[in-house]
Amino acid sequence: MSLSESKERAALLLIAILLTGCRAKVPGKTESAAVNWTKRHLTVGGKNDKNPVPAIPENIADGKQIFTSYCMVCHGLDGQNTGVPFAETMSPAVPSLASSQVQAYTDGQLKWIIENGIYPSGMPPSKGVFSDDDMWRMVLYIRHLPKQGSLGEPAIYGGSSK
Ligand code: HEC
Numbered sequence: 001m002s003l004s005e006s007k008e009r010a011a012l013l014l015i016a017i018l019l020t021g022c023r024a025k026v027p028g029k030t031e032s033a034a035v036n037w038t039k040r041h042l043t044v045g046g047k048n049d050k051n052p053v054p055a056i057p058e059n060i061a062d063g064k065q066i067f068t069s070y071c072m073v074c075h076g077l078d079g080q081n082t083g084v085p086f087a088e089t090m091s092p093a094v095p096s097l098a099s100s101q102v103q104a105y106t107d108g109q110l111k112w113i114i115e116n117g118i119y120p121s122g123m124p125p126s127k128g129v130f131s132d133d134d135m136w137r138m139v140l141y142i143r144h145l146p147k148q149g150s151l152g153e154p155a156i157y158g159g160s161s162k
Pocket of ligand 1: 040067072073074090092093095097101102113118121123126142
């Protein structure tokens with residue numbers, strides 16, 4: 001996918017979010033956040049899949065480029081939600097990809113999450129959108145995230161990306 005195509009996709013996605021995803025809802029009292037989290041993540045597969053793409057600077061930079069042209073709509077340029085106005089109010093909220101909870105996944109699980117998304121949450125599946133290798137490149141970027149805030153805020157939200 002070219003950069004302009006992925007920008008277009010990101011814009012379409014943003015519209016979809018504004019129409020649907022933004023409606024924050026209060027979690028039901030009977031189901032704790034922990035129970036909900038477990039339910040959504042129980043199905044995460046790919047645990048033993050190894051990343052075939054070597055973690056060399058070139059591949060990490062490619063992963064960063066794809067991430068910051070698409071995933072940044074919800075995860076920010078830095079993968080830590082910087083400048084994403086609705087990250088906290090989405091239900092479930094968008095997690096920091098630098099958090100220990102996310103980093104605890106294996107590479108294979110991260111790839112699985114990117115490929116299949118997490119249902120039913122705002123995390124969309126990328127199957128058919130990106131090649132396998134590009135998804136693995138994004139996994140590399142998630143493993144090498146920059147300091148929080150160091151890339152500025154997404155321009156689509158009026159920020160100045162660095
Ligand atoms: C429409 C908004 C949106 C987009 C676009 C998006 N995500 Fe997410 N992402 C979410 C939300 C919401 C969650 C939290 C899901 C949950 O906890 O159930 C999430 C969670 C994740 C997680 C952690 C899952 C976990 O178990 O905590 C990873 C890794 C991730 N996203 C990677 C990506 C990558 C890589 C892309 C781009 C290919 C991307 N996301 C695009 C909204 C988005």
